[in-house]
Amino acid sequence: MQRIANGVWKVRYGEPEQHTPVTLGQKGIQYDALEQLQCEGKSPIANTDISVRMTSRGTVVELPLRHDEEIYGFGLQFYRLKQTGRKRVIRVNSDPIADTGDSHAPVPFYISTAGYGVFIDTSRYATFYCGTNLPKGASRRKTSSEGELGTSEKELYGHQAAQGDLSILVDVPSAKGIDIYLFEGPTIKTAIQRYNLFSGGGCLPPLWGLGMWYRFYTAANESDTERLATMFREERMPVDVLGFEPGWHSQAYSCSFSWNKEGFPNHEKLINRLNEMNYHVNLWEHVFTHPSSEMYEELLPYSADFEVWKGLVPDFATKESSEIFSSYHLHNFVENGISGFKLDECDSSDYVQSNWSFPDVASFPSGLDGEQMHNQLGLLYQSTMQSTFDTAGIRTFSQVRSSGALAASYPFVLYSDLYQHDVFIRGLVNSGFAGLLWSPEVRSASSVEDFIRRIQTTVFSPMAVLNCWTFPNPPWMQVDRDKNRKGEFFDNYEEVQEACRHLFELRMSLIPYLYASFAQYHQRGIPPFRALVMDYPDDANTYEIDDSYMMGDSILVAPLIAGQTERKVYLPRGTWKDFWTNETYAGETWYDIAADLDHIPVFVKDNTLLSIATPLQCVADDAVFEIVVRIYGDSPKDFVLYEDDGRTLSYRDGVSNSVTLSWSPDHGGSVTRVGDYSGVKYKVVDWVKQRTDLSN
Amino acid sequence: MQRIANGVWKVRYGEPEQHTPVTLGQKGIQYDALEQLQCEGKSPIANTDISVRMTSRGTVVELPLRHDEEIYGFGLQFYRLKQTGRKRVIRVNSDPIADTGDSHAPVPFYISTAGYGVFIDTSRYATFYCGTNLPKGASRRKTSSEGELGTSEKELYGHQAAQGDLSILVDVPSAKGIDIYLFEGPTIKTAIQRYNLFSGGGCLPPLWGLGMWYRFYTAANESDTERLATMFREERMPVDVLGFEPGWHSQAYSCSFSWNKEGFPNHEKLINRLNEMNYHVNLWEHVFTHPSSEMYEELLPYSADFEVWKGLVPDFATKESSEIFSSYHLHNFVENGISGFKLDECDSSDYVQSNWSFPDVASFPSGLDGEQMHNQLGLLYQSTMQSTFDTAGIRTFSQVRSSGALAASYPFVLYSDLYQHDVFIRGLVNSGFAGLLWSPEVRSASSVEDFIRRIQTTVFSPMAVLNCWTFPNPPWMQVDRDKNRKGEFFDNYEEVQEACRHLFELRMSLIPYLYASFAQYHQRGIPPFRALVMDYPDDANTYEIDDSYMMGDSILVAPLIAGQTERKVYLPRGTWKDFWTNETYAGETWYDIAADLDHIPVFVKDNTLLSIATPLQCVADDAVFEIVVRIYGDSPKDFVLYEDDGRTLSYRDGVSNSVTLSWSPDHGGSVTRVGDYSGVKYKVVDWVKQRTDLSN
Structure with missing residues (x-):
């Protein structure tokens, strides 16, 4: 087990193929950013818990999967959020019409609610069996209470929930060896940050x-x-x-x-x-x-x-x-x-x-x-x-x-x-x-x-x-x-x-706000758009939520589709404010949220400073955003806007600013600009305390 | 190129896998029946026209495909009849929802309108590319007239009909060699008969x-x-x-x-x-x-x-x-x-x-x-x-x-x-x-x-x-x-x-009638249910017909689905009679056939003797079918009913009869029973000349 960077481990079996994602396209590992992330400094899966064998078909990897783990990932999966119990084929295919793993962007990387990530370095059409099958004889030793006789295909095929500890099998065709990369947590989000920083860090758009x-x-x-x-x-x-x-x-x-x-x-x-x-x-x-x-x-x-x-x-x-x-x-x-x-x-x-x-x-x-x-x-x-x-x-x-x-x-x-x-x-x-x-x-x-x-x-x-x-x-x-x-x-x-x-x-x-979120992606590997489970991994209510998401750290978006006039929204722990009305919602609660055609349910985390700019017609090279800072809650956390020229590569040389917004009831708002970028993209024109009197 | 049986050829490349359809499950080759089928005695594809290479992925076979050939087969394909230009994956999958080749019963066997069949002896998820791609540089040498700009996905993706001679690529994963079996024609039907007889002959149901x-x-x-x-x-x-x-x-x-x-x-x-x-x-x-x-x-x-x-x-x-x-x-x-x-x-x-x-x-x-x-x-x-x-x-x-x-x-x-x-x-x-x-x-x-x-x-x-x-x-x-x-x-x-x-x-x-058709399947390898192109390979009108079929040699069935009250039916060469009304239809013609809920379009080939039995409630062991022979046309061909005990395996020892029905305007009908089965399953009770005065 080789330490590649802080919290990133690699283990090699046999002779991996010459052409893999790492050999073909890995951008520079962001070692410094990885150092900033805390970890145990121990591979999340022990060498002895991984089994690898070569067959005439290729390489087979077996990784542990505890009964209380849930698995996510495998790239741009359209038909399912939680991948536990599923077979996923990592095969590029446009317009996949079934829940097979095929996707425009399948990725041989998964993360677990147990707080780690696994990347199998292959360009092959690898297949992941995420706890689909028990080993032979496992059911012989169990007193299983069998269900009612099914009278539909769904009942007959569906009532076989996995019991007990399983494994994740990875079928890598053709390969005579494999490199496996393991990413420490302690949480899903940290494991993903590590994967993104290992990939070169998130992109910074203009x-x-x-x-x-x-x-x-x-x-x-x-x-x-x-x-x-x-x-x-x-x-x-x-x-x-x-x-x-x-x-x-x-x-x-x-x-x-x-x-x-x-x-x-x-x-x-x-x-x-x-x-x-x-x-x-x-x-x-x-x-x-x-x-x-x-x-x-x-x-x-x-x-x-x-x-x-x-x-x-x-x-x-x-x-x-x-x-x-x-x-x-x-x-x-x-x-x-x-x-x-x-x-x-x-x-x-x-x-x-x-x-x-x-x-x-x-x-x-x-x-x-x-x-x-x-x-x-x-x-x-x-x-x-x-x-x-x-x-x-x-x-x-x-x-x-x-x-x-x-x-x-x-x-x-x-x-x-x-x-x-x-x-x-x-x-x-x-x-x-x-x-x-x-x-x-x-x-x-x-x-x-x-x-x-x-x-x-x-x-x-x-x-x-x-x-x-x-x-x-x-x-x-x-x-x-x-x-x-x-x-x-x-x-x-x-x-x-x-x-x-x-x-x-x-x-x-x-x-x-979005640009700041992308800066977090770039600098720290935090995805700007992400599942609720990534921010609230201890809350099992978030495990299946595939219809709302976090945009940056502070905004929860719950879109509506045609035909819906209301929908269920789960708000995780903490207090939340309706983006449009400032109504207050208690967290760890499911709500039925009604919405007319003008709006979709959007919520802001309490104790947030949210930057809302006067809308421009476009972002010209010399554009300056006039910002109203919305103050949610009485003790909002500082918010750091990211500032640079917004268009060239000079940010790679560190030509950028951190623009920190702070607010307290006693001292009001303040803006602190630190960095080497000499321009000004943001001008805070107002601080507006959001009403707190309404409650749901 | 090894001659396996009359009109059946085998060529081996490299070291084929131990477990293949032939090694795992081939029933006895029906050599005698194969001898009855005429052929040139020459492999339909020359050794020199086949290219095989081994790669780290497995074995790749390249077979010729002329521009005027159409390809059929690959087993129980649900979404397409003609497979030319398609990628087919031979992978067992229930309920395939797309036209990928996956099927409950995919078969690595195809036949060509050029009159031959190819069987790739593998149990792998082989992929056949049936003339999907031209070799590099082919289009450089062509003056291609490009079409109009498409404004829909269908137009953009669809206008790339293959030009010129192509190839059939077969991607056999894992294998380090392959056996290829070639079946001579001269027609599609004969090639399929050979494949079926090579497979042990068609089954004979009770x-x-x-x-x-x-x-x-x-x-x-x-x-x-x-x-x-x-x-x-x-x-x-x-x-x-x-x-x-x-x-x-x-x-x-x-x-x-x-x-x-x-x-x-x-x-x-x-x-x-x-x-x-x-x-x-x-x-x-x-x-x-x-x-x-x-x-x-x-x-x-x-x-x-x-x-x-x-x-x-x-x-x-x-x-x-x-x-x-x-x-x-x-x-x-x-x-x-x-x-x-x-x-x-x-x-x-x-x-x-x-x-x-x-x-x-x-x-x-x-x-x-x-x-x-x-x-x-x-x-x-x-x-x-x-x-x-x-x-x-x-x-x-x-x-x-x-x-x-x-x-x-x-x-x-x-x-x-x-x-x-x-x-x-x-x-x-x-x-x-x-x-x-x-x-x-x-x-x-x-x-x-x-x-x-x-x-x-x-x-x-x-x-x-x-x-x-x-x-x-x-x-x-x-x-x-x-x-x-x-x-x-x-x-x-x-x-x-x-x-x-x-x-x-x-x-x-x-x-x-059906039992006689199955006997043909058993004895001669002729499928009892088959596409029109199999009986009329020279008629390009039949090449795309996927909604009507031959049942035995004499009946053409054109089902209707809910919502239809009429449908197009193509009748190939010869004259046809409506099964229900005896109306006469000229062949090589498309018809719009209307039908009420009682009937679907069914046609009988002219000059046929068709056995219609008095319906029994069930086929008891001692059942005897009382048959009315319908006489279609003035010089009907003899029809051979197959007779045996209908339930045991004694037919394998030859205990069966051929019951030949003959009719001529001068001598009327006659029944000739030849064989070792001592029972009687069929009793001809009437001969009925079908009207010929109606015409469409």
Whole structure:
């Protein structure tokens, strides 16, 4: 058992494979930050409690699982929060339609309520059996009281709850050995912090990335996009990022990576005008490189042996391929005012109508095979594009459709073609267990109610996106796609727009708080969006909550989906205040919370100083946030805002400030700014004590 | 390239695994029958056109695929007929919810419209990529006309039809070598015949197995079951087989394999009484053996290292385990009047609510691992139970929920917990490509229409089952489960019952024809139920037809599902007659066929002699079918009925007759009986020339 860093342990069995998440993509371990985390300094699982054997199929790992432990994690799991008793296959697949473990971003990492984490360093389609089966003979020795005869499939298949101590079996195909990393607690959250710091620390997005995103209709041309961009500003709809969908390419699927000259004859001017209006521009693409691309011939030797959609599959595990791609993007796009990309289809699909992507048996020049590449492509793609922005010296906040292990440091947010709102919320809750960011984007809506409810979730998420790729006109004018295309708008569309505007403004007002939460992610590995169980691991009431979550340390969000007018909300220990009304709620209690269409249940932890900014239309480079500090409770804890230029990499050299907000009944509010950043992003304009007289 | 039998070739690469479908379960190759099939005597694929390489992941096979070939097969595929362009994973999984290849009975065997078949002898979760990807650089050399920009996922992902010659890639995990078997045509049907004869020839069910099946409510007790059994006879509802569901066990899930003494204190008498009423009795079970089972201690050493549902997983690849199980079933059940079993849950599930079964990493004493066992368990289970009946000297016709490669000789019919009627029909169409039998059982219904439509499909299937395991009263009294349980019956239930009775009688009238079709399966390997493309491989109109099928050589069945009042039906070359009205239809034509609830479109090939029997209530041991021969066309081909005792194994010693029906306008009808069976099962009572004056 080798100590890798404070609270991080490694144990090797046999001869691990050459290509694994650690060898392919680990960013620098954050040793200093890890040192700050207390721990026992003892591996959470003893060597003697781990059994590993090699078979003709690969490597089998057996880890202990006590009967009172609950297991979470495995990446962006859409269909289940608590993974105890489940089989999870760590296999990248877009749009998984069943609860198998397949995901856009599966991760071979789990954490336990017993307060530790386990990472199996493999790019293989590993399968985790989380206490699914008792060993032979176990039931022979037990007096089991059998249940009633079932008369439905559910009863027959479901009544086999595990009894007694079990194990977690990990089936790693092909491997002849394995490295296992163990992360000490003492709590779930600390174990995850360690995993994130081991991964390089959480990403720090640019400030503008936390504003509103609007992705254009895929068939929109130059004038369409400029018309909308102008309209947003005129109509005071806050938007920071504009996204172009496949139609910007001269050829897509696969991609040419060059502008469609018919639709965008003056694309350079267009991008300039958008930049002048303080928009950031994001371009859709995927890796599959069409023969018409300028990169094609150069990439040919560094690509897989099979095509996808008539395009090459560049092997980003080769330096050459990554550099060709990165350099092309730098010179053609980033240097011309593009701030980010949407990296599509780096997953693969067994489940959608047309299965696609390269075979698992594909060979890549780097030595990876198709199976490994499927689980790594999203990560290698992010790394390639990250290097483009590193070279340019600016940050990006981008989108990606696949990710995986050790991804925390990448400023890329996941999205999916799935679209169940409740599933999207669960994705948000689960993403925090695995160093991932997830965007429950608004892509379409069955009704105005559905539209508003979805926006309400997205503004309380890492990336607030309206992806209007199938809508020529803004969806607040008409959510029905066909009518939108025909220009048949709601009679009351201005009311719908007004509701949207309020929500966009709400998002803008939360940016300083969100940015501080991301700074915690970056510096200490604390996920900005996370399950309640992560903050309240001793409270079994939180163990199954997959429909509400913490945003930062102080805000609990409980979204509503269309059709709901009230919902159950559990508030953990302490006292909570309604974000909208300041009503007081006692903790450790379940509530039925009713809400009209204007609001979703949001609660603020008592004794919090919460920064609410005057909403800007966008985060320009010189933007300053005017902040009202809401004072909840009589003895609020200090709150530290994080301040830097919000856009470049100078923070990596320590050019940033800690802006500490303090308040006491006797002395009132004070702002203490410490650090090397000379600018000012935040201006506290008021301190407002929240009413405490109302109680629920 | 080794010649195994006439038209059957084998090629070995590397060192194949010890446990494969051939080593684990191949029944005797039917060399003589294979000799009867014409062929070129040349392997359909040259050695030089096959590429095989071993990697750390296993073995990769590459086989040619011409641009004008279409691929079918891969076992009981529910979601697709034509497999060209698809990725298929040969992985046993119950209730697959997506078109991945997973199935209750996947088979690593495909056939091509070019007229050959390929069997990859592996028990692994092999993946077949059927022309999914072009090799690197292929598109570079092409002038491709790209389509319009898509504005929906379907357009974007779907417009990549393969161009040019491709390949079929087979990814066989873990293996360090592989045996490939190639089956000559010249047609699809001949290639399948060869595969079936290589598998031991098709099964021959007992005559009673082709009657109607009724499975009881799972919580039914002795008096409930006897009451229904008596009622069926009194009310003249033809039923041959009565099935008992889990409630007959003293313990289930897992199974005790002993009678529930509370519900069935006099089960021996009950079975006797049912046998006296000429019922055959079928008992539900699965392999998972509860500690309370008498077999438990004996099976313990010959079981997997993990439990399922607190029960042992016997290793039927060990002689010991199989013999303990088989012998127990012989002495406790088959010798006491039980005629068959329903072998449940020998699949596994990643897709249902509670995933279950043993892990892929499980170890079995035989040396199989969990992955191999998942793909073999259904087959080994069938083999074990088959040996019980072989010892008893009688035939069974039984049910099984999982099967796979080389299964043709097992008299077990597949079923599933899936329940979409159109999916069930497609299963029936696909089953014939892979030596499998599939039962689109009627398990529940959303309406009387749905109920009748489903019965209409099941009576034109290998096994006509009403599985009423959740209905205490016959579903013709009430199809709503809750009302059925409360005894709230349809006001017009006698009308519904009458409609059922007609359909049950229809089934009974088809038994001689069906039995002859099964004899063709047994003797010549011709699937009794099959896709149109199998009989009309030169007609591209048949390539996508997944909603109608051939039943035997002369009948084309085109079921309707609830909501349909008409449907498109394609009739291939030749002339066809409506089974119900004798209307004449020209072939090579698509028709819109309307049908009321009484009928589904069924057509008889012209120049056919079709045997229609007077419906019996059941097929008693001494049953004789009174047959009316329908004469279609002016120069009908002879039709050969197959005759034997219908229940024992004496047919294996050749104790059977060919009963040839001939007719000519000049000489009328004649019956020629040849063979060693001394009994008479068929009595031709009339010859009826079908009208030819009507035409469509």
